Amino acid sequence: MSSLYQSMIGVIEKAITPLAGRLGQQKYIIAIRDGFTAALPFMIIGSFMLVFIFPPFSATTTNGFARAWLDFSATYREQLMLPFYLSMGVMTFFISVGIGASLGRQFSLDPVMSGLLAFMAFLLVAAPYSNGTISTAYLSGQGIFTALITAIYSTRVYAWLKHNNITIRLPKEVPTGVARSFEILIPVVVIIGTLHPLNLFIQAQTGMIIPEAIMHLLEPLVSASDSLPAILLSVLLCQLFWFAGIHGALIVTGIMNPFWMANLSANQAALAAGTALPHIYLQGFWDHYLLIGGVGSTLPLAFLLLRSRTTHLRTIGKMGIVPSFFNINEPIMFGAPIIMNPMMFIPFVCVPMVNAILAWTATRMGWLAQVVSLTPWTTPAPIGASWAANWAISPVVMCLICMVMSALMYLPFLRAYERSLMKSEEQKAQEQAATTQSGEKRNEVSVS
Amino acid sequence: MIRIMLCCSAGMSTSMLVRKMKEVAQERGLAVEIDAYGVTEFDEQFARYQVVLLGPQVKYMLKTLADKAASAGIPVQPIEMMDYGMQRGDKVLDFALSLIEAAHE
Numbered sequence: 315m316s317s318l319y320q321s322m323i324g325v326i327e328k329a330i331t332p333l334a335g336r337l338g339q340q341k342y343i344i345a346i347r348d349g350f351t352a353a354l355p356f357m358i359i360g361s362f363m364l365v366f367i368f369p370p371f372s373a374t375t376t377n378g379f380a381r382a383w384l385d386f387s388a389t390y391r392e393q394l395m396l397p398f399y400l401s402m403g404v405m406t407f408f409i410s411v412g413i414g415a416s417l418g419r420q421f422s423l424d425p426v427m428s429g430l431l432a433f434m435a436f437l438l439v440a441a442p443y444s445n446g447t448i449s450t451a452y453l454s455g456q457g458i459f460t461a462l463i464t465a466i467y468s469t470r471v472y473a474w475l476k477h478n479n480i481t482i483r484l485p486k487e488v489p490t491g492v493a494r495s496f497e498i499l500i501p502v503v504v505i506i507g508t509l510h511p512l513n514l515f516i517q518a519q520t521g522m523i524i525p526e527a528i529m530h531l532l533e534p535l536v537s538a539s540d541s542l543p544a545i546l547l548s549v550l551l552c553q554l555f556w557f558a559g560i561h562g563a564l565i566v567t568g569i570m571n572p573f574w575m576a577n578l579s580a581n582q583a584a585l586a587a588g589t590a591l592p593h594i595y596l597q598g599f600w601d602h603y604l605l606i607g608g609v610g611s612t613l614p615l616a617f618l619l620l621r622s623r624t625t626h627l628r629t630i631g632k633m634g635i636v637p638s639f640f641n642i643n644e645p646i647m648f649g650a651p652i653i654m655n656p657m658m659f660i661p662f663v664c665v666p667m668v669n670a671i672l673a674w675t676a677t678r679m680g681w682l683a684q685v686v687s688l689t690p691w692t693t694p695a696p697i698g699a700s701w702a703a704n705w706a707i708s709p710v711v712m713c714l715i716c717m718v719m720s721a722l723m724y725l726p727f728l729r730a731y732e733r734s735l736m737k738s739e740e741q742k743a744q745e746q747a748a749t750t751q752s753g754e755k756r757n758e759v760s761v762s
Numbered sequence: 763m764i765r766i767m768l769c770c771s772a773g774m775s776t777s778m779l780v781r782k783m784k785e786v787a788q789e790r791g792l793a794v795e796i797d798a799y800g801v802t803e804f805d806e807q808f809a810r811y812q813v814v815l816l817g818p819q820v821k822y823m824l825k826t827l828a829d830k831a832a833s834a835g836i837p838v839q840p841i842e843m844m845d846y847g848m849q850r851g852d853k854v855l856d857f858a859l860s861l862i863e864a865a866h867e
Contacts, residue, residue: 331822334822335822335823339822339823339826344802348802416802419805556819559819559821559843560819560821560822561770561771561819561820564771629848630847630848633848637774637778642774642775642778644770644775644817644819644846644847645775645778645847645848645849646847647819647847648818648843648844648846648847649844649846649847649848649849650847651843651844651847653818653843692774
């Protein structure tokens with residue numbers, strides 16, 4: 315057992331820690347994550363509007379309140395849709411500015427300018443303009459990957475130009491604000507001068523504008539991202555990272571976010587059109603079924619810890635329970651500890667995977683409502699799951715099932731861990747007694 | 763005034779520890795400013811503090827962050843895993859104080 319564990323630790327230290335280190339400090343992954351984080355509040359509120367537009371009642375309801383709401387939302391559909399369109403519908407605006415700003419900051423550029431430059435680069439290729447209007451077709455989820463690429467490209471160009479001192483320099487007396495706006499002139503010209511012809515060229519060759527072509531190219535990847543193997547792989551990666559003590563969710567969500575967002579906007583479009591929702595694996599699925607109480611779905615474990623037979627674990631339970639409701643579980647992860655703890659490895663890795671299989675199957679069977687809204691990851695899981703699925707009841711039931719499963723899977727391993735803790739506590743006590751005894755003896759000898 | 767910065771992924775779990783550390787500091791009558799930030803805010807914030815402590819879950823970024831702060835002579839160290847998990851405000855405060863002291867020698 316211990317040699318097997320040693321070799322496992324060896325593998326983790328040799329392979330996973332450096333991999334996480336590289337991925338986690340990858341400038342582009344950080345920028346993508348930051349970009350989405352910056353865009354999130356707008357999108358949460360924007361998709362919150364969906365509840366008003368599509369109230370969670372059946373269209374044939376006779377309940378007075380529900381009827382009034384349904385009629386209201388039908389009459390004022392257009393007005394109610396506006397905040398939604400101007401947040402979720404143009405999510406790429408927020409995302410490109412966010413990514414540009416974060417990457418700019420990492421390259422020691424002015425973040426506001428980098429963000430705005432990224433925004434223009436995106437508009438250049440994704441918003442065809444004619445007769446005084448721009449097409450919005452690629453401003454939501456369909457344009458996400460384009461937004462990532464143009465933001466990275468424009469910021470790199472900006473950084474390269476600045477690094478090579480290709481810039482307009484003004485006398486020192488000019489205020490920095492003014493100097494800064496001049497500094498951006500050459501990058502703007504270079505971005506327009508490269509992206510615009512490229513867009514025209516691709517359009518002439520393929521008949522598609524850049525975001526269309528990119529979506530076309532990435533189609534297999536996007537549909538693969540919404541499959542059970544993709545869920546299991548991403549959650550396995552997250553669990554292994556975390557087991558090694560590395561914030562794995564940070565890395566995995568950085569990679570998955572573009573896919574989740576693209577799929578979310580497809581689901582919302584389907585909801586608005588009244589057709590079947592195409593996607594299952596979205597942020598809400600990840601947050602509220604796989605990370606109940608934090609990574610490893612440790613909320614049920616926190617309850618078990620509260621009633622543990624060892625003082626240490628009880629203390630951890632008491633400290634961890636409240637933050638756990640809001641999906642913060644570092645006290646449990648580091649305190650129990652679960653990290654690098656051979657006794658907890660199996661349930662920690664398996665619990666979210668089993669929950670993923672359950673929730674996926676339930677959705678496939680048409681029993682579990684799918685995600686259509688963005689929710690804050692700190693929302694308690696059953697509430698968050700319901701909110702994400704337009705306040706359906708089935709996600710609450712699913713969350714409870716997942717929690718029971720987690721508790722059942724953690725329990726035997728927790729008991730084994732408790733036993734080993736109690737044994738080592740006893741041993742320590744005995745050793746202590748022994749050393750004090752032998753110490754006393756030695757004292758006696760020296761006295762005599 | 764002793765100024766300590768804590769840093770984790772989003773500044774959530776460290777902020778719980780900050781509260782504990784402040785309680786201990788108050789008991790001891792120490793004047794402290796302790797704040798928690800997400801790791802993305804590191805660059806803008808670290809210069810205002812005398813020491814930066816990292817949550818163990820972002821320890822893998824230690825080298826990059828420590829290199830950035832080294833030029834300003836600000837020590838960056840990870841918090842011991844168990845102290846973090848058990849939210850031992852006293853131990854972490856002691857650790858921070860010892861780092862500040864060592865940096866000023």
